[in-house]
Amino acid sequence: MNREHGPVLVIAEQVDGHIQPVSLQLIGHARKLADGLGSQLEVVLLGENISALYPLLIAAGADRVYIGDHPAFRTYHPQVYITTIVENTQRYKPEIILVGSTFMGRELAPLLAARLGTGLTAHCIELELDEKKNLVQKIPAYGGLMSIICPERRPQMATVAQGVFPFPRMDTTRDGEIVNIEAPEIISSPLEILKIVREEPRGVSLESAKTVVAGGAGVGDNEGWKLVAELAELLNAGLGSTRPAVDAGWTGIETMIGQSGKMVKPELYIGIGLSGEQQHMVGVIGAKVMVAINNDPKSPVFKRVDLGIVADCKEFIPVFINEYKKYKEME
Amino acid sequence: MVNESTMLKLAVCVKAVPDPNKADQVKIDPVTKTLNRVKIPLVINSLDKHSLEAALQLKARLGAAITVISMGPSEATSVVGECLAYGADLGYLLCDDAFAGADAYATAYTLACAIKKLGPFDVVFCGRESSDGATEWVGPELATFLDWPVITMVKEIIECSTSEWIVRASIDGGYRVVKVALPVVLTVTRELNSPRALSFSSILKARNKTITVLNIKDLDISEENVGLKGSPTIVSELTCLNNTRVCEFIEGTTEEKAEALIHVLVSKGVLK
Numbered sequence: 001m002n003r004e005h006g007p008v009l010v011i012a013e014q015v016d017g018h019i020q021p022v023s024l025q026l027i028g029h030a031r032k033l034a035d036g037l038g039s040q041l042e043v044v045l046l047g048e049n050i051s052a053l054y055p056l057l058i059a060a061g062a063d064r065v066y067i068g069d070h071p072a073f074r075t076y077h078p079q080v081y082i083t084t085i086v087e088n089t090q091r092y093k094p095e096i097i098l099v100g101s102t103f104m105g106r107e108l109a110p111l112l113a114a115r116l117g118t119g120l121t122a123h124c125i126e127l128e129l130d131e132k133k134n135l136v137q138k139i140p141a142y143g144g145l146m147s148i149i150c151p152e153r154r155p156q157m158a159t160v161a162q163g164v165f166p167f168p169r170m171d172t173t174r175d176g177e178i179v180n181i182e183a184p185e186i187i188s189s190p191l192e193i194l195k196i197v198r199e200e201p202r203g204v205s206l207e208s209a210k211t212v213v214a215g216g217a218g219v220g221d222n223e224g225w226k227l228v229a230e231l232a233e234l235l236n237a238g239l240g241s242t243r244p245a246v247d248a249g250w251t252g253i254e255t256m257i258g259q260s261g262k263m264v265k266p267e268l269y270i271g272i273g274l275s276g277e278q279q280h281m282v283g284v285i286g287a288k289v290m291v292a293i294n295n296d297p298k299s300p301v302f303k304r305v306d307l308g309i310v311a312d313c314k315e316f317i318p319v320f321i322n323e324y325k326k327y328k329e330m331e
Numbered sequence: 332m333v334n335e336s337t338m339l340k341l342a343v344c345v346k347a348v349p350d351p352n353k354a355d356q357v358k359i360d361p362v363t364k365t366l367n368r369v370k371i372p373l374v375i376n377s378l379d380k381h382s383l384e385a386a387l388q389l390k391a392r393l394g395a396a397i398t399v400i401s402m403g404p405s406e407a408t409s410v411v412g413e414c415l416a417y418g419a420d421l422g423y424l425l426c427d428d429a430f431a432g433a434d435a436y437a438t439a440y441t442l443a444c445a446i447k448k449l450g451p452f453d454v455v456f457c458g459r460e461s462s463d464g465a466t467e468w469v470g471p472e473l474a475t476f477l478d479w480p481v482i483t484m485v486k487e488i489i490e491c492s493t494s495e496w497i498v499r500a501s502i503d504g505g506y507r508v509v510k511v512a513l514p515v516v517l518t519v520t521r522e523l524n525s526p527r528a529l530s531f532s533s534i535l536k537a538r539n540k541t542i543t544v545l546n547i548k549d550l551d552i553s554e555e556n557v558g559l560k561g562s563p564t565i566v567s568e569l570t571c572l573n574n575t576r577v578c579e580f581i582e583g584t585t586e587e588k589a590e591a592l593i594h595v596l597v598s599k600g601v602l603k
Contacts, residue, residue, distance in 0.1 A: 015503075021469045078480065088499055103502040110435070110468035114475035119436055119563030122466035136567065147568040190512035191480040194497070200503035211601070220433045237603070243462075244351070249521065253501075260465050268601035279465070290576060291592065297580075307595060308580045309588050316585055323589040327597075 004035040005133065005308050006093040006154070011085065011112075012045040012057060013076075013104055019045075019053050020160050022100035024060045028168025029127060029160075031061035037095060037229055040064060044089050046073035046081060046181070050245065058176035060168045068181035072143045075196055077106045079189040082111050088181050090116075090172055094155040096135050100129075101161040101260070119150035120157040123259045125164055125282050140259050140278035141163070163207060163263030209238030212266040212284070214257055216274025217244035218294060219313060225250035227317040234321055240264065242280045258283035269305075273313045276301030293317075337493050339395040341386045342452040344442055344473070347373035347407035348463045351599055373403070374412045378458025380526040381519050385488065386456055388420050388524065393491070396420050398452070400445050402430055402438060408542055416529055416537035423449060427546040432559030435464065439472035441557050444550045445475060452514060453493060459484055459518040470518035479514050486522035 008030045027043060034041040035140070046068040054065045057086045066088055072080055078213045089278075099109040101123050113120035115281035126138035126145070135156040137148045150156040206212060213235060215228035232239040240257040241250070258266055258280040265286035274280060281304050284290065290305040295312045302308045309316060349371035399414040401407050402425040411422040425445055431545060433441065446455060455477075457470040467483070474481035487499040489508065497510045547557065552564045554560060581591045596602035 020348070034441055107481070109469055110466075110471035111481070112431065113468070114436065114439065114472040117563075118436065120466075120468055121564060122464075122468065138570075142569070144569055144571040146566055147569045147570065148564050150564045153563045177350050189480065191482070192510045193507055194510050195506065195508040196502065197507070198502075246417075247462075247521070253520070254504075258372070260460070260467075268596060289596065289599050291596070292578070302577060303574050303577045303582075305578050306576050306591065308578045309592060310580065311585060311588060316589065319585045320589040323586065324593055327593050 005039040005043045006095040008034040008037065008096045008098070009042045009044065009089055009094040009155070010062075011097065011105070011108065013102055014045060014050055014053060017047065017053070019056055020102060021167070022099060022102060022160065024056070024159060024167055025162065025165040026100060027057060027060040027097045029061055029165040031168065033096060033127065033129060033135070034063075034165055037133055039073050039095060040092075041094070042066065042089065042094070044068075044085055044181075046084060048074040054178060055172070056170070058174050059170040059172045061171075061174070062176050063320045064177045064179060066179045066181050068183075070183040072183055075193060076108070077189070077191070077193055078107060078111055079187050079191065080184060081108060082115060083187055083245045084181060085112060086107050086115060086183050087157065097155045097157045099159045101155070101159040106158050107193040109157060109159050116155065118153040118157055119156055120159070121148045121150075122159055124158045124160050125162070125259060127158060139241065140282045142278070144278070161261075161263050163265065203232075204236060204262070206238035206240055206255070206262050206264050209264065209266050211235050211237035211268045211270075212240050212257070212287070213237045213270045214240030214242065214274065214280075214284075215245050215246065215250070215272045216242040216280070218273025218275070219245060219250070222250055222307070224273070224293060224314050227314060229271075231317050231321060233270075233323065236267075237270075238264065238266070242274050242277065247312075260301045271301060271305065272317070274301060274302045275299055339389060339393060339454065339491075339493055340398075340450070340452045341395050341397045342400055342446055342449070342455045343382050343386050343391065343414065343419065344457045344469070345383065345399055345401045345410060345457060346376040346458070347401060347403045347410040348376045348461055348462045350374045351377070351462045354463065354487075363549040373406050373410060375413055376458055376461045378460065378462075379519065381521055382456035382458050383414055383417055383419065384524045384526040385519060387527070389488075389491065390418065399447060400425065400442060402433070402441055402445075403428075404431075407539075408544075411542050412537065413529070415540040415542070416534045417527070417532065419564050420540075422540065422542040423549065424542055424544045426544050427557075429547045429554050429560075430558045431564065434562035434564045435466045435468035435558060437467045437473055437557050438565050440476055440561060441550070441552070442469070443473050444475035444552050445545065446473070448550060449458055454496070454513060455479075455516045457516065457518045457531070459520050461532065465516070470516050474516035477514075477516065480511055481516040481518070482509050482511060483518045484520050485517045486520045489500065496580065579582035
């Protein structure tokens with residue numbers, strides 16, 4: 001066995017010159033992994049006019065930053081990004097590569113993994129080293145956690161959603177090496193990005209909401225979903241969902257909470273008509289007070305919350321809305 | 332009349348997944364450390380219905396030949412048959428003991444080998460993710476093995492010809508419009524379309540269509556590259572989570588429950 005471990009590499013991401021929160025969170029956790037391996041922490045960041053960002057990456061814990069600052073990197077283009085990353089970051093043979101579970105990360109990570117001929121674990125909620133220094137990548141599954149390892153191939157690759165790891169303490173006195181990535185040769189690609197449109201977010205942002213109201217399959221139908229949405233609006237809450245609710249077409253994927261959706265940390269979480277599936281519940285683990293409303297007293301969700309209401313949500317929500325309005329008037 | 336030579340050749344990758352309504356019965360096999368699906372009925376992965384619908388709409392509009400490809404156990408034959416009943420022209424099941432236990436990487440590799448063998452194709456459709464694995468990796472990894480471009484999370488096909496497509500695809504908080512020269516792998520989201528219902532007459536019509544089963548020899552690939560052996564990742568352990576919360580049930584009439592819940596939440600300082 002080779003005792004020397006290659007670096008841990010974080011693929012950072014910026015949008016319009018703003019570093020993505022998940023990138024800093026990943027650097028914070030990757031620092032611990034690099035220290036555990038006795039290796040270095042590298043970060044790669046591509047974009048245009050991003051020279052202001054690299055001190056942040058070093059302060060967050062990077063030893064070496066690969067910066068590609070060029071119009072060709074302005075927006076994510078799969079071929080341009082993959083080719084550039086492969087050509088510039090494989091010299092020291094990374095032991096681990098971490099990518100945020102953003103839109104870009106979800107496309108880039110599997111392209112990179114297949115290109116490097118290695119494994120990739122989706123949307124991990126824990127990453128730690130075992131006694132053999134393998135990266136143990138944990139994902140929720142079957143009511144518990146499933147540990148996945150990539151024992152024989154390197155790098156070991158994983159994606160992680162925003163909010164899984166905390167922000168690191170920024171240390172502006174740290175030193176780090178900057179490696180400038182040259183502009184790529186013109187990469188001929190069958191794929192051309194014609195337009196990127198970012199829409200104004202609607203409603204309360206789930207990630208920063210003090211209250212989150214989430215609905216699942218037990219909401220029943222569109223009418224039931226409207227009640228959940230009405231309650232969320234009344235409480236000035238972020239509107240969340242489970243995968244079955246998204247699959248039913250009642251709400252968009254941007255409302256999905258959990259392993260492959262969003263991680264939230266509200267003061268109050270109200271889960272309506274959902275069964276407490278692990279994939280969803282890992283997304284609300286940090287909530288202060290948790291309430292479940294479900295018509296089945298035996299639903300597993302009641303093992304995961306602080307307060308339980310056994311009721312049909314279509315009957316309960318209108319009454320609750322009414323009682324809450326009365327309470328606000330009396331206040 | 333549709334000219335055969337300019338007709339689009341579409342492949343739709345589908346996955347037979349354990350019925351999501353019964354998915355909580357799925358257990359891990361302690362020996363192989365892969366999912367034991369023996370007693371769970373298999374159904375078509377719900378996003379793959381949107382892939383198939385996209386292909387069926389193109390067939391109706393422009394004329395297209397649709398080949399459905401699935402990798403799975405012999406029980407997955409019914410899922411391929413269902414796709415034929417919907418209107419796909421050819422159905423293939425990649426089925427071999429050696430394929431079992433594949434992670435996304437080995438699955439994508441096996442599908443890529445089949446696509447190379449059964450092609451050429453202009454477009455390969457995949458659901459963005461499967462309800463059981465939920466990794467989203469197969470489409471992009473398949474594209475890499477084919478050395479084709481991929482566009483993930485496609486929610487609208489804006490323009491399509493036999494040489495070039497323009498599609499709209501989701502990104503964080505918005506969308507992108509992408510032009511691509513064929514061939515291409517597309518992974519699709521639910522917004523792309525509403526899958527049709529299956530009619531009795533189409534089921535009858537599909538009875539004469541055959542499902543071809545291909546094994547590892549038919550695909551001419553090495554055992555080292557498929558199934559558990561060809562998978563870089565393995566499941567090493569399963570652990571249980573400790574529930575730290577104890578649920579207090581609020582009883583009474585609906586009004587009493589609502590009132591009490593408001594009272595408790597206000598007293599805990601989490602409701603104003």
